[in-house]
Amino acid sequence: MTKEKREILIFLIFTLAVLITPLFLRGSYYLNVLVFIGINTMLAIALNLLLGYAGQISLGHAAFFGLGAYISGILTTRFSFDPWLAMIISALMSGGLAFIIGFPILKLKGHYLAMATLGFGIIMFIIFNETVALTGGPSGLSGIPNIHINSLVFDNDLNNYYLIWVITLMVMLLSINLSQSRIGRALRAIHDSEVAARVMGVNARVLKVQIFAVSALISAVAGSLYAHTMTFISPASFGFNFSIELVTMVIIGGLGSIYGSFLGAAILTVLPEFLRVLQDFDIVVYGLMLILMTMFMPGGLISGLRLIGEAIGSRIKRKSVSNA
Amino acid sequence: MLRIDGITKIFGGLTALEDVSLFVNKGSITGVIGPNGAGKTTLFNIVTGLYTQTSGDVYLEEKNISLYAPEVLAGLGLVRTFQNVELFGQMTVLENVMVGLHTKSKSGIISCSFKLPGQIKEERYIKEKALHWLEYTGMADAAEIKANNLPFGKGRLLEISRALAVEPKLILMDEPAAGLNSRETSALANLIRKIRESGITIVLVEHDMELVMDICDSIVVLNLGKKLAEGTPREIQENPAVISAYLGES
Numbered sequence: 362m363t364k365e366k367r368e369i370l371i372f373l374i375f376t377l378a379v380l381i382t383p384l385f386l387r388g389s390y391y392l393n394v395l396v397f398i399g400i401n402t403m404l405a406i407a408l409n410l411l412l413g414y415a416g417q418i419s420l421g422h423a424a425f426f427g428l429g430a431y432i433s434g435i436l437t438t439r440f441s442f443d444p445w446l447a448m449i450i451s452a453l454m455s456g457g458l459a460f461i462i463g464f465p466i467l468k469l470k471g472h473y474l475a476m477a478t479l480g481f482g483i484i485m486f487i488i489f490n491e492t493v494a495l496t497g498g499p500s501g502l503s504g505i506p507n508i509h510i511n512s513l514v515f516d517n518d519l520n521n522y523y524l525i526w527v528i529t530l531m532v533m534l535l536s537i538n539l540s541q542s543r544i545g546r547a548l549r550a551i552h553d554s555e556v557a558a559r560v561m562g563v564n565a566r567v568l569k570v571q572i573f574a575v576s577a578l579i580s581a582v583a584g585s586l587y588a589h590t591m592t593f594i595s596p597a598s599f600g601f602n603f604s605i606e607l608v609t610m611v612i613i614g615g616l617g618s619i620y621g622s623f624l625g626a627a628i629l630t631v632l633p634e635f636l637r638v639l640q641d642f643d644i645v646v647y648g649l650m651l652i653l654m655t656m657f658m659p660g661g662l663i664s665g666l667r668l669i670g671e672a673i674g675s676r677i678k679r680k681s682v683s684n685a
Numbered sequence: 686m687l688r689i690d691g692i693t694k695i696f697g698g699l700t701a702l703e704d705v706s707l708f709v710n711k712g713s714i715t716g717v718i719g720p721n722g723a724g725k726t727t728l729f730n731i732v733t734g735l736y737t738q739t740s741g742d743v744y745l746e747e748k749n750i751s752l753y754a755p756e757v758l759a760g761l762g763l764v765r766t767f768q769n770v771e772l773f774g775q776m777t778v779l780e781n782v783m784v785g786l787h788t789k790s791k792s793g794i795i796s797c798s799f800k801l802p803g804q805i806k807e808e809r810y811i812k813e814k815a816l817h818w819l820e821y822t823g824m825a826d827a828a829e830i831k832a833n834n835l836p837f838g839k840g841r842l843l844e845i846s847r848a849l850a851v852e853p854k855l856i857l858m859d860e861p862a863a864g865l866n867s868r869e870t871s872a873l874a875n876l877i878r879k880i881r882e883s884g885i886t887i888v889l890v891e892h893d894m895e896l897v898m899d900i901c902d903s904i905v906v907l908n909l910g911k912k913l914a915e916g917t918p919r920e921i922q923e924n925p926a927v928i929s930a931y932l933g934e935s
Contacts, residue, residue: 535798542797542804543783543790543811550773550784557771560733562759562788562851571794617775 368541372534375620379526383519392518394630396590399525400583401626403532405610406619407579412608413616414540415572416552417467418475421482422607425577427489427599428455429584431496434505434594439495444508448585452578459577463570482604489596501595508589521590528586532579537619548572549617602644609647613654615661624662686711686855686886687732692741694727694910701727703910704741709855714877714887716897716918719907720930725890726768728907729857733765734758745855760788762854766844766861768890774833778824778843781832782815785850789814815850822846822876838869845876849885856880858889862896874900898922906930 386392408422432451436442442450466477489496496502507516508524515524539545550558551565559565588594606629614625629647636643658665687709694702702724709715717725730736732743734755742751745763753761773781790811792804819825822842827835832843841861848856861877862870870893877900881887891897897904898918906913906927914924921927 538800539794539798542808543787543792544794544797546776546780546784547787549776549780553773553775554771556735556755557767557773558784559755560759560765560771561784561847562756563784564756575794 368537371620372537375533376530379530383522389518392522394634396518396521396525398623398627398630399522399529400587401607401610401630402529402623403583403586404580404607405614405622405626406532406536407576407583408607409611409614409616409619409622410536410539410548410572410579411576412611413618413621414545414548414552415569416548417569417573418471418608419478419573419576420475420601420604420608421478421480421485422576422580423599423601423603424482424485425455425459425580426584426587426603427485427594427596428458428577429581430588430594430599431489431502431584432581433585434502434588435495437506437589438502438504444506444585444589448508448582448589451585452581455581455584456574456578460570460574463573464566467566467569467573479601479604482601486596486600489599496596499596501593503593505588505592505594507592508586515590525586525590528582532582533619533623536579540617540619544568544572606647609651613650613661615663618661618663621661621663624666628662686713686746687888688744688747689728689732690742690744692728692731692743693739694724694731694736695739701910702731702738705907705910705912706741707905707912707915709886709888710902711886712881712884713902714881714889714900716901716904717888717890717907718892718894718897718904718921719913722909723907724910725907726859729765729859729890733763733857759851759853762852763857764848764851764853764855765857766841766848766859768859768863770837770840770844772832772835772840772843772847774831776832777828778830778832778835779812779815779819779828781843782818782847782850783811785818785847786811786814788851818846818850821849838865841865841873842876845880849880853885855886855888858887858891860890860892862891862893870896 382395383392404422404426408419411417411419429451432454433444433447436447436450437444462481466474466481469477490499507514509515513520515521547558547563547568550561550563551569555565610625610629611622612625613628614623615621632646633643636646639646654661689705689707692702692705693700705724705728717728719725727736731738734753734757738751742749744750745761748761750758750761773784790807792807796804816825816828819828822845824839824842824846827839832840835843841864845858845861862873865873874896877887901918903916904918904921905915906921908930913930914921914927916924
């Protein structure tokens, strides 16, 4: 089986699993968790395109998530836009903003880039809090309408599940395509040696800004979906802590792996449910996970799974050889 | 092919290059030699757009390329290899060469994400061409190996394969034989001749005198940032200034 065919097969199996999962679940609790996993998967993939492929850090990605949510929320509640149209506008505006700030910011490297994106995240957080007339300030924005297609309204958990996951699957597929194309290779080339990539004709400066904009656009779509499924948003969801959580998802799942992003998002969505007993100390667990992962499994959980898979494969092969 | 006209480069208070001019004929192999710190790599960095010179101009086929960025120069057919091998370490050998075909393809983010028909065709072309260049340099067997896992000599060869994929008019090679054993060096000499025969002009910085004298049509000697001499290998070997500054040591 060729690499491409295997890739298609894996995606089909994943899609099938996503589509039939609700049949085995009872009660809205699990569906709700899965909706959050979907949203976080989109966000982790968006950040992974930037961090895992192009090798550019962003510690302010929650801001684009928030921007998508607020633009969509404000357009629908205050100006009664259709949610779909609001989503498209919020995605284009967030992508556009990223494109504009990307040119000065992405000239920076390493720690300086981390500081600049951190600053951007904090500025946006302050704007969400302080522009009370538009955003409702710290007490949040409520009454955001649900998305609907004609008479089909996405206002219950099952409908939301399918809405979020169909779009998540689309984001996954497009990102996989992108990562395996000349653009994906150019991004990884920039990651490994920017100077050599440029000498090979890759316009690193422009490509980094473009992927930053794409990443912001996907994050904004996730934000818009979040706003329309929750119908209520407040700045607390889009702060610095969440930016760090996103970076943690990408690293734990696996830098430069789309399925790894799903894995990281799933773990970091489910884990807080178990860490409630620790109250505010849950952040310690995240820190510990990050340290352990970077020390022992720098390729993330997805690379760990691959190793286990290979070990089992070779054991089966050995057994069949000894039996013969 | 390449004309360097009065290049001066000053780093802080240090003059790395002072009024260096040279001319490279189309289809030739030109060697740039000189003791450590003579300014050879600095000259390469200026020509390939990684550094900006303090004064002077660089022309590629009569086009002034003094202020062009490296990615633009690649499109014009000027590439280089690096002294400390700059591979894309996490990518396979084949993928490294496929990046070399970046200027030969043009699908953008949208057509790549949606796998539009043109992009699929282009991707097939990129892969075929990349395999062609790996066969050209004799590396086809290693196509699926991760570049970081290659032995050093193969890494140098991969850098050349990747540069060839750009289909350049001119390749600058920065110490291509450094770290190679004698068998690898003679294979490299043959490869460089083969590349020249395909019509590509080559400029190389090299410390391996045997290789330089063997394959170069003309040689430029730099010393302490200035051009000391230029001529055929024989002329250089007999030049008293060169002998006292450089060759005399051996």
